[in-house]
Amino acid sequence: MSKSKSKKKSSVKKLSFLTLIFTFLIFIWYIASDRVTPNTDQARVKGLVLSVAPMVNGYVTKVNVGLHSEVKKGDTLFMIDRKPYEIAVAIAETNLEKVSQSISAGISSIKAATARVSKAKVSLDRATKNWERTQRVISQNEGALSEADKDRSEASYLNAIEQVASTEAGVEKQLAALGPTDQNNPNTKAVVSQLEKAEWDLAHTAIVAPSDGIIESFNVEVGYFAGAGRAMVTLISNNTIWIQANLKENNISNIQIDNEVDVIFDIDPGEIYKGKIKSISYGVSTDRTNAGGLPRISTAQGWLRDPQRFPVIIEIEDPEIKQKLRQGSQAEIVVYTGNNWLLNSLASTRIYIISKLSYVR
Incomplete structure (x- = not known):
C-alpha cells in the first residue's frame, strides 16, 4: 500500500515539475515573442473617407448613384442645374465681344486722330514757311506789308503750332484710355477672367467621384438644393x-x-x-x-x-x-x-x- 502511495506521489511530483517547466517555457516564449x-x-x-461637396450652388437635376454604389474615379455622381451657368457663360462671351469691338473702335479713332496730327503738321509747315517769308520781306523792305498782313501771318503760324499740339495730345489721351491692344488690355483681362470663371462654374455642375470607392451617407434626390462646399455624400475610398x-x-x-x-x-x-x-x-x-x-x-x-x-x-x-x-x-x-x-x-x-x-x- 505504501509503495502504491509512493508511486502516486512520485507521479504527482513529476507532473507538477513538468507543468512548472512548461509554464516557465511559456513565460519565456511570451516575453521573447513580445519583442x-x-x-x-x-x-x-x-x-480614406472623402466628403463629396459641390463647387457651385444649384438644384440637383440628376442622380446617378445610390447608397452603397461602387463608383470609379471621374464617374458623374450628380448633376446641378446648368441653365444659370450657361447664361453666365453667354453673358461673359458677349462682354468679351463688346470689349473686342471697343478696342477695334479705339484703334480706328487713334488712326483718325493720327491722320489729323499729320494734317496739322502739314498746315504748320505751310504756316511756318509763310511766317518766315513775311519776316524776310519785312526785314528787306519794312513798308512792303501792312501790319494786318503781318498779324495774319503770325496768327496763322501760332494757330498751326497750337493745332499740332492739340491733335498730338488727343492721340495720347486716346492711347492712354485704350491701353494695350493685346491680351494685356485691362478690360480684355477682366472679361476673359469673367468668362473663365463662368466656364469653370459650368464645368463643376457635374459632381464627379474624386476616387474609386463606395457611396455612404447618401440622402440626395432630384430637387435637392446643393450648396457650394456643403457635403452631399461620403465616399469611402x-x-x-x-x-x-x-x-x-x-x-x-x-x-x-x-x-x-x-x-x-x-x-x-x-x-x-x-x-x-x-x-x-x-x-x-x-x-x-x-x-x-x-x-x-x-x-x-x-x-x-x-x-x-x-x-x-x-x-x-x-x-x-x-x-x-x-x-x-x-x-x-x-x-x-x-x-x-x-x-x-x-x-x-x-x-x-x-x-x-x-x-x-
Whole structure:
C-alpha cells in the first residue's frame, strides 16, 4: 500500500515539475515573442473617407448613384442645374465681344486722330514757311506789308503750332484710355477672367467621384438644393486602405519599416495575408485637453498597468482582399522583426491556428 502511495506521489511530483517547466517555457516564449514577434488583436482596417461637396450652388437635376454604389474615379455622381451657368457663360462671351469691338473702335479713332496730327503738321509747315517769308520781306523792305498782313501771318503760324499740339495730345489721351491692344488690355483681362470663371462654374455642375470607392451617407434626390462646399455624400475610398494595429510600447522596440507581417481578417476566416510595416506613430493623445489631433488610444485598466499602445501602420499587399475589406473591419496581426526561426515558426503556427478558429468567432 505504501509503495502504491509512493508511486502516486512520485507521479504527482513529476507532473507538477513538468507543468512548472512548461509554464516557465511559456513565460519565456511570451516575453521573447513580445519583442521578436509582437502580435495584437487590436487592429482595424482604415482608409480614406472623402466628403463629396459641390463647387457651385444649384438644384440637383440628376442622380446617378445610390447608397452603397461602387463608383470609379471621374464617374458623374450628380448633376446641378446648368441653365444659370450657361447664361453666365453667354453673358461673359458677349462682354468679351463688346470689349473686342471697343478696342477695334479705339484703334480706328487713334488712326483718325493720327491722320489729323499729320494734317496739322502739314498746315504748320505751310504756316511756318509763310511766317518766315513775311519776316524776310519785312526785314528787306519794312513798308512792303501792312501790319494786318503781318498779324495774319503770325496768327496763322501760332494757330498751326497750337493745332499740332492739340491733335498730338488727343492721340495720347486716346492711347492712354485704350491701353494695350493685346491680351494685356485691362478690360480684355477682366472679361476673359469673367468668362473663365463662368466656364469653370459650368464645368463643376457635374459632381464627379474624386476616387474609386463606395457611396455612404447618401440622402440626395432630384430637387435637392446643393450648396457650394456643403457635403452631399461620403465616399469611402477602396484605393487607399491600410491596417492600424495598436501595439504595446514594449512591442515596438524592435519593429522596423518594411518588416513582414501576417494578417488575418474576420471577414475572410481561415486565410492569412501578407503585409509590411509602413510607419510607426510618434505620439498619442493622453488626455482630453489636447487640441493637437493626435491619435487617441484607449487602454484597459486592471490590476497591472497596461503599457501604452501606439498605432503601427501596415500596408496590405494582396489587391484582392482590398476589395472585400470594409473600413472598421477587425484584424489580428503578427510582426516578424528578425530571423529567429524558432520564434518565427511558433508565431506562424499560432496565427495559423487563430485563423482557423476565426470560423467560430
